[in-house]
Amino acid sequence: DAGVTQSPTHLIKTRGQQVTLRCSPKSGHDTVSWYQQALGQGPQFIFQYYEEEERQRGNFPDRFSGHQFPNYSSELNVNALLLGDSALYLCASSWGWGGNTEAFFGQGTRLTVV
Amino acid sequence: AQKITQTQPGMFVQEKEAVTLDCTYDTSDQSYGLFWYKQPSSGEMIFLIYQGSYDEQNATEGRYSLNFQKARKSANLVISASQLGDSAMYFCAMSDNTDKLIFGTGTRLQVFP
Numbered sequence: 001d002a003g004v005t006q007s008p009t010h011l012i013k014t015r016g017q018q019v020t021l022r023c024s025p026k027s028g029h030d031t032v033s034w035y036q037q038a039l040g041q042g043p044q045f046i047f048q049y050y051e052e053e054e055r056q057r058g059n060f061p062d063r064f065s066g067h068q069f070p071n072y073s074s075e076l077n078v079n080a081l082l083l084g085d086s087a088l089y090l091c092a093s094s095w096g097w098g099g100n101t102e103a104f105f106g107q108g109t110r111l112t113v114v
Numbered sequence: 115a116q117k118i119t120q121t122q123p124g125m126f127v128q129e130k131e132a133v134t135l136d137c138t139y140d141t142s143d144q145s146y147g148l149f150w151y152k153q154p155s156s157g158e159m160i161f162l163i164y165q166g167s168y169d170e171q172n173a174t175e176g177r178y179s180l181n182f183q184k185a186r187k188s189a190n191l192v193i194s195a196s197q198l199g200d201s202a203m204y205f206c207a208m209s210d211n212t213d214k215l216i217f218g219t220g221t222r223l224q225v226f227p
Contacts, residue, residue, distance in 0.1 A: 031213060033213070033215070041220075042205055042207075042218050043159070043205075043217050045214050045215065045216070048214060055212070056212055058214075088157055090157075090159060092159070092215070102161055102164060103161070103215060104161065105158055105160075105161075106158065107156060107157055107158040108158065
């Protein structure tokens with residue numbers, strides 16, 4: 001049983017560019033959440049998708065957007081990249097909505113903006 | 115607003131000894147969950163243990179146990195019989211009833227022989 005998979009694992013982009021990160025949830029999971037983890041910090045919640053809709057959003061600008069597909073996989077898009085967007089981006093999947101369910105994380109995508 | 119505080123940036127423990135990693139939380143919700151995750155240098159967050167706010171008994175998972183003191187709003191992780199492979203970052207997190215996780219700043223644990 002494959003866990004949460006993210007691609008790519010590493011990415012280097014230039015300021016002002018756009019980037020798309022991808023996540024496939026654990027089998028049987030229908031909820032996908034995205035987190036940004038800056039160096040030396042804990043992960044910060046970006047947003048969460050359930051039934052192909054954004055259900056919650058953290059304190060991130062509109063440059064951060066996402067999508068969830070019918071197969072529950074998800075994309076995170078970041079436009080107009082800033083140097084401060086350099087971080088590890090983690091995807092987490094869980095089952096259902098509204099409960100204290102265990103979230104499984106992928107290995108992350110390390111984004112470097114130069 | 116919910117908040118997690120981890121006051122120990124780093125901890126050292128000798129192999130086979132027990133270690134306690136501290137975590138306090140703040141929330142006005144009655145229903146919430148408390149989690150501990152391990153993050154090795156590879157980056158993946160590995161789930162260790164979960165405690166629900168209404169659970170009266172402390173959660174245990176193998177060598178991991180969660181010392182839940184609701185009145186003090188603390189949820190300390192106890193690792194018994196430490197192993198060299200336990201060296202990693204450890205994050206305490208909480209969720210409300212929407213599955214969003216709020217993380218602390220983490221504690222780096224180093225296990226030495």
